[in-house]
Amino acid sequence: MDKFTIEDMNLYYGKFHALKNVSLNMQENKITAFIGPSGCGKSTLLKSLNRMNDLVEGCKITGSLKLDGEDIYGNMDVNVLRKRVGMVFQKANPFPMSVYDNIAFGPRTHGIKNKKQLDEIVEQSLRDAAIWDELKDRLKKSALGLSGGQQQRLCIARALAVKPEVLLMDEATSALDPISTGKIEELCLKLKKDYTIVMVTHNMQQALRISDYTAFFLLGEMIEYNDTDTIFSSPKEKKTEEYITGRFG
Amino acid sequence: MRINRLKEKAMQGVFFLTAITSIAAVVIICIFLFYNGVPAMAKIGFGEFLGGQQWSPRNVPASYGIFNMIIGSIYVTAGALVIGVPIGILTAVFLARFCPKSLYKVLKPATELLAGIPSIVYGFFGLMVIVPFIREHFGGSGSSLLAASIVLGIMILPTIIGISESALRAVPESYYEGALALGATKERSVFKTILPASKSGVLAGVVLGIGRAIGETMAVVLIEGNQVQIPASLTDGVRTLTANIVLEMGYSTGLHREALIATGVVLFVFILLITLSMQAIKSRSEKHNG
Known part of the structure; x- marks a missing residue:
């Protein structure tokens, strides 16, 4: 089933045309990866899915983006959208408070006050x-004292705490060591049973390892979109092939 | 080569001299105050001076108790904080996170202008506007603890706003984005993540505000009534340590004069404590961030 339906989407930052006529559907309970060189628009597209682009001044979007058939940029309450579509950032950003309060922040935001709950x-x-086994004894300690990998998994836990339907991951492992990266990849494979995951990655091995579908972007255009095996074994476009074989990017 | 090195040495000397000037000023003031003030305290008796409630330098025998003035300074400062801190912090939050750019261009210089107004002008304003207002609506003469608190509350605003705003702006944007991405409203993201993260900076602003309030003289002397008493209500008159000095320094002689300098010593100790707590806050926040 399609979770996201994007049709003829164009995005402008002021005069800069950052995304050009993008159309794609993303399936529920699958991992979709966006790949492409820096500045190709993949992060921009990701941030459009939970409207974090609203924070960028001069950002204008045309075309339609739908979540379960509902227009994201229509009447939908943006805070409800962001509850349904969680996000993990490139750089782990735990709040400067305890591990417990970090996780509880989201549920408290949405009105849960009961201590037991x-x-x-x-x-x-x-x-x-x-990450429960690693942190269960330090729930009251500041989250800023955790290692980078732990912080990022804490941020994933924080995103999961509001019970989202989708998890957006913006190069979530690019600042981490291989072991932490491995743990998070494993986690993604486990989480896709319950969540739809859309990820941006610079690491093509990562896309190949864990994603079900891959979209390749170049200079604001979506060049090719297919299931991951096809993209990596027999890409239809020459540019895709050049990129994944490392000839540019 | 040699000339260059000589030049460098000479410049070093100049920098050293300029640096030493400000330090020398502090040290000299310190010595002057304690040298003149402490013997007077000893003569009067430390307990009698600090704890005595009777200030009548012209009586025979004279009594020099400044307890009421210490309490007066604390009350007036506390009153200023009650008014200045919430307004100041909320203004800083507004300027840092909510203010449209065009409005910011007007508001920011306005708060800075507030810092530049001479304190005597604040005093006039209090005398012509706030004192009559209190007299009409709350009774009493109007010259009161309440009037001093209001005017001082306004006077400490620029300090609190300026420092809090830069503390708020120094908070990483990623906290804000993280909160928004969880579905929090803008207000909640600001008040639950950005403001708590900036609390040591905000606290520093408040402490500096306390310093400004407790040391203020010209504005309060015009509007606080200056009766030597512990005010029983907000509309009662009050006398601060600073006012005590400025009111009587002109005609005092002998022990009376020394007692006023000793009052300055007490004030100095207050400021010292404030500066020290300021340093403690700073080093704690550095440790926290580092």
Whole structure:
């Protein structure tokens, strides 16, 4: 089933035409990867899916983006959208508060005040992010004291705590060591049973390892979109082939 | 080569001299105050001076108790904080996160202008506007703790706004984005992530505001009534340590004069404590971030 339906989308930052006539559908409970060289628009497209682009001054979008058939840029409450479509950033950004308060931030935002209920959500989210065993004894400690990999998994747990339907990952492992990266990739494969995952990555091996579908972007255009095996084994476009074989980018 | 090195040495000397000037000023002021003030305190008796509630330098025998003035300074400062801190912090939040650019261009210089107004002008404003207002609506003479608190509350605004705003702006944008991405409203993201993250900077602004309030003289002397008493209500008159000095320094002689300098010593100790707590806040926040 299609989770996201994007049709003829164009995006401008002021006069700069950042995304050109992009149309693609992303399926539920699958991992879709966006690849392409820096500045190709893949992060821009990702941020359009939960309207984080609204923060960029002069950002204008035409065409249609739909989540479960509902127009993202229509009447949908942006805060509800962002609850449904969670996001993990390139650089881990835990709040300067305890591990517990970090996870509880989202649920509290959405009105859960009951201590027992919060305890349960915190534990479940940390378990889902495969970091409960490491952190269960330091829930009250500041999250800023964790290692980079732990911080990023904490941020995943924090995103899961609001029970989203989609998880957007913006180069979520690019600042991490290979072991932490491996843990997060494993986690993604586990999470796709319950969530739809859309990820931006510079690491083509990563896209190949864990994604089901891959979209290749170049200079604001989507060059090719197919299931990952096809993209990497027999790309239809010459540019895609050149990129994945490392001839530019 | 040699000339260059000589030049460098000479410039080093100049920099050293300029640096030493400000330090020398502090040290000399310190020595002057303590040299003149402490013996007077000893003569009066430390307990009698700090804890005595009777200030009557013209009586025979004279009594020099500044307890009421210490309390007066603390009350007036506390009153200023009650008014200045919430307004100041919320203004800083507005300027840093909510203010449209065009409005910012007007508001920011306006808050800076507030810092540049001479304190005597604040005093006039208090005398002509706030004192009559209090007299009409709350009774009493109008010259009161409340009037001083309001005017001082306004006077500490630029300090609190300026420092809090830069503290708020120094918070990484990623906290804000992280909160928004969880579906939090803009207000919640600002008040639950950005403001807490900037709390040591905001606190530093408040502490500096305390320093400004407790040391202020010309504005309060015009509007606080200056009765030597512990005010029983907000509309009662009050006398601060600073006002005590400025009111009587002109005609005092002998021990009276020394007692006023000793009052300055007490004020100095207050400022010293404030500066020290300021340093503590700074080093704590550095440790926290580093």
